[in-house]
Amino acid sequence: MKKGMIKATGPFERVVHWCVALSCLFLCITGMAMMYHSLNVIGTLVGGMENLKVLHNYCGIFFAVSLLFTILMWWREAGLFSFPEDMQWIMAAGGYLWKVEKMPEVGKYNPGQKMFFLAVAIFGIVMVASGLIIWFPDGYTVDTLRLMYVLHALGFVVIFAFFFVHLYLVTIGAPGSAPAMFTGWVTRGWVKTQHPKWLKEMEKDGTLIVYGEGKYRK
Ligand code: HEM
Structure with missing residues (x-):
């Protein structure tokens, strides 16, 4: 770690992020493996389609719990x-699509990130609810079950599409972001560019943690 780096996330935040992220990706891959015949081959890796379905369903429970923690942890900030x-940030399309002289100062999460969080939260709940009804169909009408299959597929399309945008933004779109979810430390330049209002807030209320200062002094 270099001196002057800024603490962006704590261990709890990162563990929750990776629990929801990895379980979400596992569900997307195993879900596609069940949906598309050409991807059924993925089932052979786990001993057949029956096993794949069991893994998908139980991973769904893990995802539901992780999602609950994600929502409780981030609903206020994101x-x-x-x-x-x-x-103003939305009207300027975040400065990603055309040249914007002066971007409005945003806090810890910008509106694009907030939209991603809300998509994961709302469609994640849709996925969990529809998935549970498909798993335990007794007592539901055929029409309700058909609707659940449609909602389950719709939720997948939204979350999977948003995931690629998320992946692009935390790598190529806003370089320097990824360490926030790996080590928890980011450069001051990155915070100043990406989340200037958040930097000012932390400086003002004394919550800014800088590597090499205070209890992080070497
Ligand atoms: C595997 C690739 C992934 C990487 C490298 C990654 C990385 C990151 C990083 C670096 C941040 C913090 C961004 C910042 O503070 O500016 C973040 C935030 C977040 N991630 Fe991921 N992530 C991944 C997958 C996912 C997946 C699959 C989900 C969905 C379930 C997800 C959900 C979130 C949410 C909700 C946030 C907070 C809001 C936001 O920044 O958009 N991530 N991720």
Whole structure:
């Protein structure tokens, strides 16, 4: 770790992120393996389609618990929009699509990230609810079950599409982001560019943790 790095996330935040992220990806891959005949071959890796379905269903429970922690942990920071700066950021398309001279200063999560969080939260709940009904279909009408299959597929399309945008943004789109979820430490330059309002807030209320200072002094 280099001196001057800024603490962006704690271990709990990172563990919850990776639990929801990895279980979500596992569900997407095993779900596609069941949906598309051409991907059924993935089932042979785990001893057949029956096993794949069992793994998918139990991973769904793990995802549901991780999602609950994700929502409890981030709903305030990533689930609520703050005006007017978030609206100005949306009107400028985050500065990603055309040149913007001065971007509005956003906090720990920008509106694009908030939209991703909300998509994961809302469609994640849809996936868990529809998945449970498909798993335990007794007592439901055929029409209800058909609707659940449609919702389950819709939720997958939304989350999977958003995932690629998320992956692009935390790597190529906003370089320097990934360490936030691996080591928890990011450069001051990255925080200043990506989340200037958050940096100012932390400096003001004394919550800014800098590597090489205070209890992180070597
Ligand atoms: C495997 C590749 C992934 C990588 C490298 C990755 C990395 C990251 C990073 C670096 C952040 C913090 C961004 C920042 O503070 O600016 C983040 C946030 C987040 N990640 Fe991921 N992530 C991955 C997969 C996922 C998946 C599959 C999900 C969905 C279930 C997910 C859900 C979230 C959420 C909800 C946030 C907080 C809001 C946001 O920043 O958009 N991540 N991720």
